[in-house]
Amino acid sequence: MKPVIINFPKRNRLLNKVFNTIEVCENEAGCLTHKQELDVVIERLGIGKNVNYTIKVNPKLNNNKTEAKRQDGQFITIIEGSEPDAKIHYVFFSCESPAYTRNGYIVSKLPVSYRAFCNDTHKDKTFNVFLLSVKDSGVTMRDEKLYKGNVVDFKNVRDAVNDYQTFAYKLCRTLGINILNFDMLDWGENKKNETIAATPFKSIKDMKLMRNKMTKANNKSSYIIENAEDTILYGKTFGNNGFEIILMAAAAKAITKGTVYLWQIKDVKRLNNKEDRKPSPITAENLELLGNLGIECFDELQDYSPNDEALNDGDARNQAEFMKNLMLKFGSDEKKCYLCDCNIQKLIIASHIHRVCDINKETDISFEEKRVKAVSRDNGLWLCANHDKLFENGLIYFDDRGQMQVSETELTDNQCDYIEQITAQDSKNIKAEHLTDEMKVYLSLHRRRTHH
Ligand SMILES: [Zn+2]
Structure with a gap:
């Protein structure tokens, strides 16, 4: 049997509550609140059924920087086999409940984990998403109450999927991200979206069409210009919409041969005709991620x-x-x-x-x-x-x-x-x-x- 090690972050509100991470001691899988469910994740990753694994909390990541970082963010890592030839799986947990998450939780939380994945130096690595559903009702995502006790349903992602999530799942497909429990989603009246979300975007045009469909014309936070030799994305790279444009730029890079530029614009107000929160420049971490993906960035906010x-x-x-x-x-x-x-x-x-x-x-x-x-x-x-x-x-x-x-x-x-x-x-x-x-x-x- 190959050794299997599961690494949990020390601090993540969602994962702390779902798996009881705070109480988990090294090597004690029994402390996990949802061990059975974690077994399902392991099985769906193709590692096997009833696998014995070792639990670790807050390990250092095999980062390409000189100083390795502690694992942080809404993901676990699963290391299969022994170093240096070990295979690593990143599993990001997204809490999908359209009623509570206006803009798609997956899009706003995923980049942090994806960044860690991109920086990981293992040769054999996969990035996966496991979708969770909020069981409680009448609370918002920010409500602490939500995270108490058995808050998630691993069997079904109960709330019907909306267009925005469909878009997010399709972005994941385009980036080669596996959605481990796609079959558990409840599509409700959006059944036709199931086929749409099952495949990657084929072209920039595809991506633009769908983005336009789900955002009102006067409320667009990003713009994409497709040229013969390159594609330019304009928008803000901060806040929830900002994370979206980072994933869209990454997806654009995955579907086109040409250069992809991401242009952070200062005058977001003029783009969507309404007041916006104070803009902030592209963070160093996101710049690094985009740079690693081969995307060229420009930022009007900086004296550049x-x-x-x-x-x-x-x-x-x-x-x-x-x-x-x-x-x-x-x-x-x-x-x-x-x-x-x-x-x-x-x-x-x-x-x-x-x-x-x-x-x-x-x-x-x-x-x-x-x-x-x-x-x-x-x-x-x-x-x-x-x-x-x-x-x-x-x-x-x-x-x-x-x-x-x-x-x-x-x-x-x-x-x-x-x-x-x-x-x-x-x-x-x-x-x-x-x-x-x-x-x-x-x-x-x-x-x-x-x-x-
Ligand atoms: Zn003409």
Whole structure:
């Protein structure tokens, strides 16, 4: 028989109560309040039935840092076999009760455990979730009463699963996280979600669609821009929604080949149109997690300039910030060509009116002023690949009233007809609410460059 060691955290409100961790002495599995249920967890991990195991509390984690950390967080670790070839299983316990948890307990608590898992240096490791149900009713998750005695039901996750949880479970699937007792969930009237939650997201579009479905348009806390080469997630990385965006970024990295950027934005208030709690920067731990996952982070809250002149050879380009500003101006993270109906995300470009290569050549302004121009929301439009090239080459341009003009002298009649055909008649002109004085200046610079 391979030795099996189960490690419990010393301090975790939920696990303390569920398993009686505080009273558990080393090696005394008998002290566990729910030993039978823990046996079920072991069985479902594929370790076996009626396994003899040793209990340890608050061990040091096999962390990749020089100083190992004590196990903390809402998870246990199970070590199967002997070091150095031992296999380690992380099991995160989530208390699933939609009635008490507005935003999904799993999403807000999981990143801490997932971080420990990512830092774990065992070659053979798995990350698992075991869902618990609150038995008591009429109390909130924060109510101490909830944690007294036999508070959870291991047999059935009693409350019907909501859309938000379905989304969280699908994020788990995308990250390769096993849900050990998925079959115990009560789907209630949401039965169709069972199939949805059983498979990973296939694409960024999938993930966006579902996220949009469950959040009201005016209450979005995160935005995702999908480009041909990369994906950019914008949002806050603190609070419950913040944990969600971290998992979404991790999931995006798992389903796309391109680079994934996570951009923490300062003006969350302007994104969802309501007051928000005071923002705080990305924590060092989350930065480390995202870094380990290969996700590049930017944080507007910190005095951080990704386009420092010295680092960037004086190039004022900052495409992610430019896109964010266009998104704020035009109001959606579903990119759509300003001049036609094309909304194929990978074909829509954040098109500059006054090009960055020309801004870079300007000699009479400071680098900071160049940066402002390069990312200005008034210096751009979302355009499809066709309209972007036509505009860049000056084959189409806008007059001072914002009306689109075709450069007839450079084109045959047929070509002019083609441009008319691919351009939506009702969106040929820049709308009054978009046509600011600053935009007029950029449009005139474009005309000057293209000789109109
Ligand atoms: Zn177009």
